[in-house]
Amino acid sequence: MEDKTQKKVLGFQTRAVHTGNEVDKDTGAIKRPITMANSYALPYDPSDLNWSSAGKNLYTRNGGSNQQYLQEKIASLEGGEDCVVLASGVAALSGLFFALLQSGDHVIFSSVTYIAVYRLLNELFNNKFKVETTIVDTSDLEEVKNAIRPNTKLIHIETPGNPTLTVADIKALAGIAHEHGILLSVDNTFASPYNQRPIELGADFSVESLTKYINGHGDAMGGSITGKKQYLDIIRAQAQVNLGGAISPFNAWLIMRGAVTLPLRMKQHNENALKVAGYLETVQGVRFVSYPGLKSHPGHETAKRQMNPGYGGVLSFGLKADHDTHNRFVSYLRIITSAVSLGHDESLIVFIGENDERQYLYPNEFHAGFFRFSVGIEDGEDIIEDLEQAFALTFHN
């Protein structure tokens, strides 16, 4: 969003509040309304309309007003040319892969990613559509370079990666990809555009699960892909109109409302997570802590260069204890809830056991079972006190 008088790009917080919103012309309301209509009025002679055109207010799976407003806001926050919002983060990922990849193409992706990426690329796209796949540790640039083939079309990374918080160097990988005519997509969900903007670092696409930090309240699902219009036109047609991954107008409206406070919430997530990670490092019974904001994290220097002002709210850690003790620890928590998902207002913890099928892809310390902890925006001291009393019960009973 540009300041209309001075032509200067406004600050991130100002854009989070204003971009995508205008005074509603019909009612004068200063918030644009929710439009829960499946269809839009046709012109006098509709016979030459393309029923599959995307981005048009024709039918809500082709395009709709709430979806359009949210796209404007996300594109602005990510610093991208164009954006499509879809029903979930997975709808965004599958839509991106479906739109970009053909049989015979090769894709390189991170050994640490959201489970759906592993399922889609490692099980579905290669078996069903004959897309070649290579899984590499994308924090190691040499491994990525060595994996490149003449038919490599896409490098897909996640940084920080779910669930180990492994960090990859976006700028360096964009350089390597573009030198070989390869596209780079980055799943930016853990950082959110407040802390990290992949497109400004040279990536072609930034993918978000809007379900997480951008909505932030744990009550609506959505996903987005931001990038150049030339690709977004194709992705929108494939992912939204043909695959049918359209977002509900109500969810688009909820996420639009949540996104207004993204900067304020992220400040608190960043601050709390750094405090909690520092605290966990001092606890006797803790085997390891992984958080990009800690000096002990192998990706800290890279994270410091590409994440600003903070490192997000998610960390992982393991106990010097067996499987059942990890479960017992969680049962003692009073404020922190045991549930999947992350980036909600409330703190959420999940125990990932030693039988996770992707364990072999993770760094060694993750082989014995660990927690993924999404630190919420409660008072930091209350979160730490909750952990303290659970540690006391776990290790002294």
Ligand SMILES: *Cc1c(COP(=O)(O)O)cnc(C)c1O
């Ligand atoms: C949750 C998540 C997704 C998937 O998003 P949904 O909205 O749940 O479909 C994708 N990537 C990352 C990193 C996630 O944490």
